[in-house]
Amino acid sequence: MSTPGSLWDIYRSRLSAATFTDLTHAFHPGQPHFPAFPDEERSALLDFSKGDAFQVHHYAFVGQWGTHVDPPVHFIDGGRSIDQLPVAEMLLLLVILDISDRVAADPDATPTLDDISAWEARNGRIPEKCFVALRTGWWPRWPDPVAFRNKSADGISHAPGWSKPVLEELLERRGVAAIGHEGMDTDPGRATSAGDASLEYYVLSRDCWQIELLANLDKVPEAGALIMASWPKPKAGSGFPARAVAIHEAAG
Template identity: 50%
Template sequence: MISRITELFFICISILIWAISPVGAVVSTTDNLTPLWEQMQDCRFVDLTHTFYPGIPHWKGDPDEKVETLYSYEPGNGTLGSGFYLQYYSLVGQWGTHVDPPAHFVKGLRTLDEISPREMILPLVVIDVHEKVAENSDYTVSMDDVRDWETRNGQIPEGSFVALRTDWSKRWPDQNAMQNMDPEGVAHYPGWSKEVLTYLFEDCNITASGHETTDTDQGTVVSQDQYPLETYILSQDKYQIELLTNLDQVPESGCLIVVTFPKPLKGSGFPARVFAICP
């Protein structure tokens, strides 16, 4: 296991060297990236993305997705037989596992098309608080949780993607379970804290963050139609991913995360395909 972690570490370093090297620079380890691809075939790929469809859990202000089949292999059920399969999708950008660019909350900051591919392959840090969330659904991650991670793994690396593991995604696809409302209509689900986010984005200079819930802020705050922590993240001109899943299947360090999404002009958000590459 140690040798595989070491091997993946050198793969990650090689990819990162390639990513930051100036155009035209000669880097002996990256003259040919095919060997890196070959080595990565022995790695474990973990999909961190929910499958989306009409009726899935979503933010309370979003309309449901609509899907219509326009063309089918053979005519029938109101479709034209064309020999191919084609569907029409109508959905908000923030649907399913999705990306929030800075402009989603802050006018004048970057939209989806302005996020660089260099920001889409990153070291993955997983801060695991799922046991504390099981005891307190309103739990917010603390600096003690971060320090515990750093005691085991070293300082959170600059440029990384930090994901908050709460295991809240195990409630998917039950909207009521995800919102976890009390009789007064107040939602109860975990979230980030300003202290931790300030440390991650300002001291560690991470590139992006993500979580399993529908919102950055804990449910009791969102129930007041307040989104201070999401506003904070996006105001740093960084992006976030919401509604991640399968974080229980990746270690807390030693993996890469790959975040992909379409490139709509001036896009305010879109479903994302996110996966981890692990030893």
């Protein structure tokens, strides 16, 4: 039996009736990825079709593959690695900044300080140590690499990303623990096309971690949800595919 107010009691009374929304793309060979990375290689070491009693796959892929976690050491020499990220940060309050309407009209759109002000006018101050996800409406383009990069004739990628003023506000004045986004990069496409990853460097240099290539943010309320994120624990790991789930009240 559980005592009143215990986590078991909270689960039975609230979480068991909550909605669990998967924010993760299933990864596979041929999916969009950073051009310098090799594609995933996958083979069946043991398989039912070969007469084996069970199935075992061999996977080979870079750490930054599909929906994945970037710890600080991904960009920062001496920064925290995956195994040093505390498990207490795998369950956080989830804030969603929604700029999808602007992105639909302009794929180069980025969030502004007005987006933070508008969110806080509706929901109160962004909580410290939370996870802030940028909703852009970009995730349904997965897994089409052409649609994800959205390059113009001059080879420039037109895809949304974060902005420095918003990240500074979130990391330095709101004290968030982590961020995430639907795109492949922290920086918008025009920046990454020029080799500029300064926003990702900034985020990781602040000892913040992030999850890239989130999905289904349009199915989650902008406030009131939790994010549960997990990943394997490679020693001194610089990135790995992650599983992210939003926990929120059922619609209606």
